[in-house]
Amino acid sequence: MPVIEINHLQKEFGKFKALNGVNLEVKKGEVFGFIGPNGAGKSTTIRVLLGILKATGGNAKIFGKDVWQDAVDIHQRIAYVPGDVNLWPNLSGGEVIDLFLKLRGGGNKERREELIQRFALDPTKKCRTYSKGNRQKVALVAAFASDVDLFILDEPTSGLDPLMEHIFQECVLEAKKAGKSVLLSSHILSEVEKLCDRVGIIRQGKIIETGTLDELRHLTRTNMVIKTKEPVVLLNELKGVHNVQEVDSEFTFQVDTEEIDAVIRHISQLGLVKLESAPPALEDLFMRHYQGTEHKDSRVGGTV
Known part of the structure; x- marks a missing residue:
């Protein structure tokens, strides 16, 4: 059974169709790259998966459970990192990490300390003093120190320097080695190419290509x-x-x-x-799909 299974997913905001029949599957133990330009529907898909938005049509399941009706049960087994982390300003980074871990049953304390060291995070500082990169580190430490089966990562390295991006990549590969599944939305195509077993390209609310990198490279x-x-x-x-x-x-x-x-x-x-x-690189494949489109549709990344 797939860890994530999406069938004909639709989401409308008034007359605007943000998702128009999305089909997507993430298998156990794989890292799935989810890429597309601004406004393509990546973050909307992720918000439906998290039970934040209710789909207009179709269905989405995680661990075989409905993402809207069984959101509470599902969240006990997933860790989510957004591209722009907001934290409680008067709590320290360490307190926020402990809070997140407690919500998931305590987490791994040794793993917590190890990750804090690897990400070079000072957990004693108040969150209001953190840069964007340090806020991302807090969320990443909390996620990877958790005993979960699925990581949903939406532009998770936003604000991180190249060294910290490398640490993040190591953590993803360690999660994969432990049999965990990862849905990674990223605008850093080299990152997707290094980490992902399969890739899905979304454009204007539709999945236009899905497959392993080798399967997709015949198009490049x-x-x-x-x-x-x-x-x-x-x-x-x-x-x-x-x-x-x-x-x-x-x-x-x-x-x-x-x-x-x-x-x-x-x-x-x-x-x-x-x-x-x-x-051929993943970037070549991606750009080939968007040649001739409007400038606003050819940028990678975004939050819609």
Whole structure:
């Protein structure tokens, strides 16, 4: 049974359809990346999963339970970290962490201390004195010190420096190794690429692609750099070749995956001096889906 199961989920705000038939599944022990531009519906989906918003249509289940009717039971087994954490200003960071852990039955005290050290957090300071990054650390420590089965993380590294992002990534992989499930909404595509077993791309309230990175990469193009002894002519007329550029007798271009063999055969006849190829990145896949869309629809991240 999937840990998260969403079928034909719809959410309307007046005449605006924020979610228009979303289908999504997160399996036990996997890290699922949830990406899309501003206003695509990521955070709305997460708020429905948390029982904060009631769906207009369709259904969503966590651990086989209805997210709206069984929200209290579900919350005992999940940890949630939003992209902008609000804390009680007069409590210290340590007191907030202890409060969250107590709500879930106490948590792991040793794990709590370990995480505070790893995230370089001073738990004695009042929350009103914390920067955005430190507020995120409090929420992350509280989440990863909890004995839960599912982590729902909505832009969780917002405000963290690169070193702390690395610590976060370690924590996610440790959770996965322990058999936990993670739903990760992130605008940092390199982070998604490092951590996630599968990825779902949402646009205008619909899931437009879902699969493992290897399954999705057939839609992307391989980046290539070549230098040859013989002059390179008509390269941009070869089938599957795109964005040809020449700099200092070197050619850079992109090739559709299914045409790589034919392109290599062609250029090898010219006497190869240099050949570099880079596998397609998640960012290439993401941008390809949003080419030609309006600027406001092509930005990654957001809170809708």
